[in-house]
Amino acid sequence: MTTAPGLLLGGIEAGGTKFVLVTGISPQKIVARHSIPTTSPAETLAHAADWFKSQGPLSALGIASFGPVDLNPASGTWGHITQTPKSGWSNCNLAGFFAQEFGVPIGFETDVNAAALAEAQGEPSETTLAYITIGTGIGGGLVVNGLPIHGAAHPEMGHIYPRRPENDRSFPGICPYHGDCLEGLASGPAILARWGKSLSDLPSDHDAHGIIAGYLAQLCHMIFATVSANRIILGGGVMQTPGLIDHVRTHAARLDSGYLPGGTQHLINPPVNGGHAGAVGALLLAEKARLAKGSRAAGRA
Amino acid sequence: MTTAPGLLLGGIEAGGTKFVLVTGISPQKIVARHSIPTTSPAETLAHAADWFKSQGPLSALGIASFGPVDLNPASGTWGHITQTPKSGWSNCNLAGFFAQEFGVPIGFETDVNAAALAEAQGEPSETTLAYITIGTGIGGGLVVNGLPIHGAAHPEMGHIYPRRPENDRSFPGICPYHGDCLEGLASGPAILARWGKSLSDLPSDHDAHGIIAGYLAQLCHMIFATVSANRIILGGGVMQTPGLIDHVRTHAARLDSGYLPGGTQHLINPPVNGGHAGAVGALLLAEKARLAKGSRAAGRA
Numbered sequence: 001m002t003t004a005p006g007l008l009l010g011g012i013e014a015g016g017t018k019f020v021l022v023t024g025i026s027p028q029k030i031v032a033r034h035s036i037p038t039t040s041p042a043e044t045l046a047h048a049a050d051w052f053k054s055q056g057p058l059s060a061l062g063i064a065s066f067g068p069v070d071l072n073p074a075s076g077t078w079g080h081i082t083q084t085p086k087s088g089w090s091n092c093n094l095a096g097f098f099a100q101e102f103g104v105p106i107g108f109e110t111d112v113n114a115a116a117l118a119e120a121q122g123e124p125s126e127t128t129l130a131y132i133t134i135g136t137g138i139g140g141g142l143v144v145n146g147l148p149i150h151g152a153a154h155p156e157m158g159h160i161y162p163r164r165p166e167n168d169r170s171f172p173g174i175c176p177y178h179g180d181c182l183e184g185l186a187s188g189p190a191i192l193a194r195w196g197k198s199l200s201d202l203p204s205d206h207d208a209h210g211i212i213a214g215y216l217a218q219l220c221h222m223i224f225a226t227v228s229a230n231r232i233i234l235g236g237g238v239m240q241t242p243g244l245i246d247h248v249r250t251h252a253a254r255l256d257s258g259y260l261p262g263g264t265q266h267l268i269n270p271p272v273n274g275g276h277a278g279a280v281g282a283l284l285l286a287e288k289a290r291l292a293k294g295s296r297a298a299g300r301a
Numbered sequence: 302m303t304t305a306p307g308l309l310l311g312g313i314e315a316g317g318t319k320f321v322l323v324t325g326i327s328p329q330k331i332v333a334r335h336s337i338p339t340t341s342p343a344e345t346l347a348h349a350a351d352w353f354k355s356q357g358p359l360s361a362l363g364i365a366s367f368g369p370v371d372l373n374p375a376s377g378t379w380g381h382i383t384q385t386p387k388s389g390w391s392n393c394n395l396a397g398f399f400a401q402e403f404g405v406p407i408g409f410e411t412d413v414n415a416a417a418l419a420e421a422q423g424e425p426s427e428t429t430l431a432y433i434t435i436g437t438g439i440g441g442g443l444v445v446n447g448l449p450i451h452g453a454a455h456p457e458m459g460h461i462y463p464r465r466p467e468n469d470r471s472f473p474g475i476c477p478y479h480g481d482c483l484e485g486l487a488s489g490p491a492i493l494a495r496w497g498k499s500l501s502d503l504p505s506d507h508d509a510h511g512i513i514a515g516y517l518a519q520l521c522h523m524i525f526a527t528v529s530a531n532r533i534i535l536g537g538g539v540m541q542t543p544g545l546i547d548h549v550r551t552h553a554a555r556l557d558s559g560y561l562p563g564g565t566q567h568l569i570n571p572p573v574n575g576g577h578a579g580a581v582g583a584l585l586l587a588e589k590a591r592l593a594k595g596s597r598a599a600g601r602a
Contacts, residue, residue: 007419067562068528068562069562076378084561103443113383113468126451127452128450128451128452129455140527142527142528144445144446144450144452145445145448147446149429149445149529150427150429150529151428151429151445151528151529151530151531151563152429152525152529152530152531152562152563152566152567153529153561153562153563153566154529154562154563155526155527155528155529156526156560156562157526157527157530158526159526159560159561160523160526160527161463161464161519161522161523161556162462162464163463163464163465164464176561177560178556178558178560214499218462221461221462222461222462222523222527223527224453224454225457225459225460225461226441226443226454226456226458226461226523226524226527226528227443227450227452227456227460227527227528228450228451228452228454228456228457229452229453229454230452230453255462255478255479257478258478259457259460259479260454260457260460261368261369261370261383261384261454261455261457262452262453262454262455263452263453265453266453295570301324
């Protein structure tokens, strides 16, 4: 079905647990928001399409997706989720489905790159900004000179190997690929597997707070050392834990030890967009796709 | 003194041990090369200026410098080395000295960012490429979409904390800031302090080879995970050790465990420019400065 282009932008934050759907008259002006559970691709995508159709004609749609995804515009599988452990979702042609349904330009990015774009709005264009989500998994996006990083595919920052401190070497981690990589140690499910509770449900004097902050600080130090980021934004469910971000800052400063040039210009902050960074990012992708009008959608539909 | 602009490009690879001076009619066509020891700033810069004057008039000069340096064109100390442990060199106005001496446009970068630019020549512009030097220190530069990364200052990749394997936790490392960060563990001086010999002088069945390769592989994995680099170029004296790069590749593949999207597109290579990546990069900076003609030199002279 092809709907005549209207003024409304559509945005999808496609997560492994839920899809957040938004419409906006601009990325900053969200008009409506709706959330649906992530079930099978066929069901989830049909639900999403139905909701957008009930909102009025779209002029463009942005998709901020869980990964891994294909971001290469020259690839035959651009806009697909590639190989994911999430049952049924491997090789799902997300962008193609919505291009076909709506016949509008489609923007496509990783969820965290889109969130990084949203957080970089209002910053000088030369700002290097990383957006990290610490939740069901740990993922990172990166914006440099106003553009999200792709490289060979896209960042997967959750899978670095933080150093294990002397007093914390026994937990084997839960990452099926790497065991005790960062995601295997400090994601929500890792915390639950280890201590039987979420971090925010553990007493504030529990060792877990320092241990998790220490691991996240290692990611921050690594990002500062590698790309000299001006801003690291920490979002996601685990970061809702009171006091955690201050803990991370303290640990990161200790790791740096006053060495890195740029010192006080390296900031660790919560998202300006709160829990909406991904959705705002999806609308930014839609706006960008609308500006680059038609070229991609026409080529793909 | 002001020399009338000729066609010759000048390049300086300013290192802590020596300054490599080159002239070229293009970055690819080096005409002459000269090396001087790094002594005091006054003496070293005067020697460098004298040599360039003996080569004929320059049209632009590129400087690829050891760091930390100020790369911010809006800063009053752009083109300076900032705070360095290298005696006498803190706050040295490298770019200003040569702008004054030659009255030509000056390009200025970190040595490793310049080397990354040199190595990225001939690659598609969307290639994300990291250049790492493993020598007296460990440093990394990064080119994204054809531009070197600055962010809050510039990368300092040698100062990440690799995980210490179980059989190698006693050596405390030699970094004055971080002890056993990567530079403290795997730089040339760290290897010498630990085993009394350079890596290439140790027998090929010595544990050191696997240990050092493992640490360098952790940096590679971290770069692949963080910026999804297409290419990691490993240069510097330590990398002259026969077999080391293959060792690093093997370890890095083991760390990845087949997870990262982009898989076989992540390559670890020796420099195409051999030991000349920094010098070629300096000439690229000169060429770029000449194209952006006068604006910077005029503003700074």
